[in-house]
Amino acid sequence: MCEGCPGPALSVTRRSLLAGLGAFLLPTATATAPDLQPHASYWYPEDLLHWRPERDRDLPFNRSTVPLAPRFAPPPANRTARSGQARVSALVSFAPTSGNPSQGSGTADFYALSNWAYLDELVFWGGSSGEGLILAPNAPVVDAAHRNGVPVLGTVFLPPVAYGGKLQWTRDLVQRDARGGFPVADRLIRVARTYGFDGWFLNAETGGGDARLGADMRDFVAHLHAHGRGLRVTWYDAMVASGDIDWQNRLDDSNAAFFDAAGTMFVNFGWNKDGLLSSARRAATMRRSPYELWAGVDVEANGWDTHVDWDAVVPSDRPHVASFGFYRPEWTWKSLPSGRRSPADFHARDDRFWSGASLDPSRPAAGPWRPPAASVADRSAVTALPFATTFNTGHGLGWYERGRRISDAPWNHLGLQDRLPGRRWVVRTDGARPDVAFDFADAWHGGSSLLVAGPLTDPATVGLYDVRLPVSAATVVELTHHSAEAVHVELAVTADRRTRFLSAGTLHGHGWRTTVLSLGALAGRTLDALGIRLTVPGRGGTVRWRLGRLAVRDAVAPAPARPRALHVIAARPDGSTAAALRLAWQAAPGPVRHYELRQALPGGGFRFLGGTCGHAYYVPALRRTAGEAATRIEVRAVDELYAASVPAHVTHRWPTSR
Template sequence: MRRRLLPLLCAALTTVAVLSTPVLSTAVQATPTPAAAATAPPATATRAPEPVAASTVRAGGDGGQPYASFWYPDTILGWDPATDPDARFNRSRVPLRPRASLPALKANPHARAGEGRVASLVSFAPTSGNPSQGSPSADYYAFTYWQYVDTLVFWGGSAGEGLILAPNATVIDAAHRNGVRVYGTVFFPPTAYGGKIEWVRDFVRKSGGAYPVADKLVEVARHYGFDGWFINQETAGGDAALATELRELITYARGRGPVEFMWYDAMTESGSVTWQDGLTPANDAFLNDPHRVSDSMFLDFGWTAAGQHASRDLARSLGRDEHELFAGIDTEANGYATGVPWEAVFPSGQPHVTSLGIYRPEWTWKSSSGPADFRARDSRFWVGANADPSDTTTSSPWKGLAHYVAESTPITAKPFVTGFNTGHGDFYNVRGVRVRDGGWNNLSMQDVPPTYRWVVESAGSRLTPSIDYGDAYEGGSSLRLTGRLDAVNTVRLYQARLPVSAGTRLSVVLKTPQAGPTRLQAAVAFADAPHTFTTFDLGATGGTGWERRTLDLSAHAGRTIAQLGLRVTGTADAYDIRVGQLAVHDAGWTPSPRRPG
């Protein structure tokens, strides 16, 4: 029997829910060890928990902290944003930004643009424990490799907390700012982990010609500002009629949208839970029946090369894009040590067969020994062992996602402003002034991270770029360049598509350890010559504080910025400089601190 880790998550989360919300039970078993949790059902109560509304349960009993919304099928029917005290804190007002990807500017020669995509299924916290607006701790999965991701699924749901989980505003804000879609989760767990087929029937129950739960799913997505739902139906006991109702509910909801759906390869058209590990005649009606049902499908983990090719061919025969199929890989336990038949999905030198679905990439955070280790693991996971997306050469089978998927950029409109704030830190600065000490996280405050981390071109020693958490102009971090300088260094930072007008300016805020020449130039490449940088000297500093330089780009009016970077010239045994802000804007723009949303 193949091991299924999607349902096993339910076991761990249900245990957490029972232990942290004693109101739901009168007797609780001892907490299992991690090994036991992976093989045994969750702790059970002497009676089944009563379904509770999102506003009823608070992780740790903290009634003042707002949390992301979660429900059962019957409790979501009573949800009203006007009466939910947490609703206003969960609402994102950052629209999904358009993205661009110029194939000529991809970092890695093996990567392909406009083909296979990446869906990332992330559990930021237990279902009932996702703060709406961050928390006073730097210990958080502050994800920054959005340029390789198409869709983020806010993963969760459990029998003991709630089956339907909406994403919180901070994740929606950060994802949308980077052009990434966000889905909530609907999770019907296996019966071994508390699943009840009655919950599925409640989900599809009709009122006249309407599906009331579907209407609520659409309302929640619209009100909170996210893009769709991931449907994971793994509860046994269904039949063909129930499977048909689920397809009709999805079609109905999409018609009431705009709202998207990703279907998980578990329940088949017969109603049985039988993982296909691909798109097959047993489950293809959840994609098309005969018209579009789901927008995409997550294929379970046991797929093969032959199965992926068959899935591609079947998708094409249905008139669907094969890249709407996401071949699942499970990285929860082993991260970048996970064995993946990469050639079956992303064959070398050939078009991508399907897309990739990554289950639980936050392994990089949960397995780490601390913040620095998390960032190193996340870098290796996404751009490879060399921390350079242009060089993924390694003896490891895991080359990083940058080896296969070309970067996308959301930088398509002015003003573009970044303070290199990653959305967490150990202090908070505003215009270089410390306004708060202590850890924090809030992804709503995250800036668009650099597209290329890190690509440095030099004929000599290469400087080391880093996100530095020791100083900041805005937020809790800044860009830092350090190392031996013995030749010209060009640091590629951002891919962009920004039109230049007569009023366009480039602004840089920088800081040096002592007054004197910075040896630093702003570097801009234009779409008509995307690999050729035009440089603008940033001069010398007059002290050791933050200083702003504003450069006039009017001589390039009518052109389009394709890359933003930095160039360092001269020599220094121990070069060190921080960049606290980089902005492209038109005349009249006034620098101001970022506000959430």
């Protein structure tokens, strides 16, 4: 038990952000990675002072290119969720501090977070005394979050002395220059701007400081927030004004100066009802919103079985008291039993965590676990045309293009994730409710598709997207879908609070089919929602209908331009049959969603190598085929409708045998 922590009544919960981190906080040995493998960046404070963008060889692989999308709150899916009150933050460790690949990796066993609709802020959690204290988020996480309108924060972690923390590191962080400024704060601002993320989570837990150090830390936080000009700064309730560590579990005189200097504060996990009420009152006297306080909820060990006094935070009979912050919601992935960490198993559990055991946010099941969908209004980033999705979750067991499986290799890369339905899953029917889920056995593009399967005795309407999309006489919706059993498909479109159903015909076998439906009759209106109604002909039966692509567009745009100046930055051979490569190119002119790389095979055909939203990519193992003398690598720009450009190409020549 740490000094200043609550007593035994909270023995099963966290008293500080340190507890439960285990190996992530201690010096760890990591496997030696190939010399060319780029990783997420991390530093000690003194090291960061020497960082320069022009000398950062991994910067092209770590820079986010997706801007933070605007989003809106549609009418809540149920009567208990509220807009404009409590929000949700999440502290997530996607991988250890060191050895975290910059651009995904060759496994589908990954925390592919996709319930962005309920999140207001994501903290890329990490840092350790043996690796580094300042951790910048990698580009795939930032790109996926930004596509859904969620800002991402890096972490500054000053560990307790018991876990290797040194008070000198705190002094290094808040050191002043000759003009009284804070050079490390200025460097944090520059890192965030250069890498393309949105701010910093400050977690100072090294004890032994004095009032002078506390004042310097307060001024450091204020400098970072003020000079960051729009960057987010979240302060963790650990250090107090005296300079020592004393978790208050509320906003009070001891930590108010830090909250005043920062944008938000993460309240330590020992909070109670009275403490949160007094915190809200104290925030009001500071002319701050109580929803700028995150009440910490530690779910690392027990997930949805965690005991939480939800009525103290988000009471159902009066205004919410504060926001709340999940610590380590990747429990939904980590806690899967060995051999069952498949993408489908993970998403089923993750949807339950965010939507509830009913898997329908329009009617969250009652019980001790109160999922975000029961209290917090979801938000949508689908606000402009063109809009398209292939229901790609950012990881998969293979890769598909136009319905054809072109790679059997598992993969993960969150930057390739689509904007996915925010409400998992609202199904309206008078009969049997079919299952709705992401499926990884077939896809139109990427690694997954949407599957509706099970008994269907009456028509069932599946809600997909809440949107704000302008409709013109030229607007159409494209559905790429197929069904093993006969099913009649209708597009459900809502505008002006009225839902209309447009027939897409009856499907039965024959592979993927694209149906184009005109919205011209709604010209001049704004589209509010998109869904699908399925009916089994006759007296009902079983449905197994798969949606691989949904697109809303006006006129057909020309294919994107190709990327320019593709070249090999560096190559590292692995014998004569494989090589690691670093590639870079100049951005293609015009709007581009992402880039895809593939290897041309002798005699025709391609091998998928990967994709990225940036302008550089690391190929860990280019494989030589049939003794070829050289291998051609292609990079194509892909637009929002998944049209691909003419490829740019570069050749890698293999060593000749002697």
